[in-house]
Amino acid sequence: MKVGVAFGVSELANLKEFEKKASRFLTDLAREFEVSGGFLVSTKADFRKVKEEVDFNKVDAIVLYPLTGGTEGVLKEFAVYRRPVVVYGDGLNNSLAAGIELREYLRERLIPATLVKTPVELKAALLGYEDMKDNLDRFLRIRLGLIGRVSPWLINEKFNLPYTHISLKKFYEYYDNVGGEEGWNAVAEVVEKAEAIKEPGRDDLTKAGRVYLAIKHILEDYHLDGFTIGCFDLIGKIRGTPCLALAMFNAQGIPAACEGELNSLLAMAIIRRFFNKPAFMGNIADYGKDYLILAHCTAPIISPYKLRTHFESGIGVGVEVRLPKERASLMKIRGRKAVVADVEVVGHEHSENRCRTQLKLRIEDATDFIEGTMGNHHMLAYVDAEELADLLSELGFEVMLY
Structure with missing residues (x-):
């Protein structure tokens, strides 16, 4: 196992006083693991030098040892590598205090972080990461993108993970480069297989195909x-929506979320990466004692479907999908917290006053779930709820299982 190491020393401290301590630590660690780095850093300039000399992307885990207090600011820079971290703290020079602060910073960014204070605990933590290496790598290496902006009504959206931002201006450049015939051909098979096409015309469907190819x-x-x-911003510009494109991508194995919500995208990506299943991102439209209604205008087209307009705007192409009536999980992620519920899809609703795909879910105590969940959008996936909750816990989420 290859372990990267960095020590933090306050700018107020005498660096030479801590060099021997750091050297002994490295020597002991090297008896058990392949060690890389071992730098003492005090400033961001020091960190930049470390980046030039050693690639911490190639280690299996990172050990950060704040030898003094006041080092949280420079050591947090190592979060950029998105590697599992063991924070080592001792009872001297405010080391442990800095370690606790640093651990929480990393956890808020969904980087697995463990605080230890003895060599025995350090070895156990590193070996624990080695046991989980495959799952942690698959999670920490996910590359997510935001096209446009987060929708302004998502007032609880908080996201500390790195992602690639693509402006709507750039999206429109891609969109304008797709011709009408290309757009139509991209959705022709989807149109042919639809049970019905209720409102959209050929122009709407062609736009949907152009959106699909632009995103592709x-x-x-x-x-x-x-x-x-950020799908609603497309409505005024092109008089179209990406609902059908998202439905196609999710059916093809590419996580695709709407409204610019990154937490929902992360949830989708986890389900796809670890269970190879699509997820339906839905609004909680209603609930009763033992049921929830989940609705949205896009859903993975993995079962019979109709092509409709987008509900709120009455334009574009939405989908009404009869997703399977089976046992499933309902999941919500926000930051480092997650809610998971064991549910069963028991029916399909057809109200014209809700988004197009409408599912009725049986849940043991809907009122309790509504009280405890953390916002609107939820992911429905045909996976076991306990397995999903266990995985999320392993990845570092605080999970509430209903």
């Missing part, structure tokens, strides 16, 4: 594993 080219050029798009 963006994913290729930016090397993204998944994306979310």
Whole structure:
């Protein structure tokens, strides 16, 4: 196991006083692991020098040892590598205090972070990361993209993970480069397989195909594993929506979330990466004692579907999908917290006053769930709720299982 190491020393401290301590620590650690780095850093300039000399992207885990207090600011820079971290603290020079602060900073960015204070605990923590290496790598290496902006009504959206931002201006450049015939051909098979086409005409469907191809080219050029798009901003510009494109991508294995919501995108990406299943991102439209209604205008087209307009605007192309009536999980992620519920899809609703795909879910205590969840959008996926909750816990989320 390859371990990167960095020590933090306050600018107010005498660096030479801590060099022997750091050297002994490295010598002991090297008896058990392959060690890389071992730098003493006090400033961001020091960190930049470290970046030039050692690639911490190639280590399996990072050990950060604040030898003194006041080092949180420079050591937090190592979060850029998105590697599992063990924070080592001791009872001298405010080391432990700095370590606790640093650990929480890393956890808020969903980087697995463990605080230890003895060599025995350090070894155990590193070996624990080695056991989880595959899952942690698959999670920490996810490349997500935001096209446009986060929708302004998502007032609880908080996202500290790195992502690639693509402006709507750039999106429109890709869109304008797709011709009408290309757009139509992109959705022709989807149109042919639809049970019905209720409102959209050929022009609407062609626009939907152009949106699909524009996003497809963006994913290729930016090397993204998944994306979310500020979809409502497209309505005024092109008189179209990306609902059908998202439905197609999710069916094809590419996580695609709407309204620019990155937390929902992350949830989709986790479900796809670890269970190879699509997820339906829905609004909680209603609930009763033992049921929830989940609705949205896009859903993975993995079962019979109709092509409709987008509900709120009455334009573009939305989808009404009869997703399978099976046992499933309902999940919500916000920051480092997650809610998971065991549910069953028991029916399909058809109200004209809700988004197009409408599912009725049986849940043991809907009122309790509504009281405890953390915002609107939820992911429905056909995976086991306990397995999903266990995975999220392993990845560093605080999970509430209903």
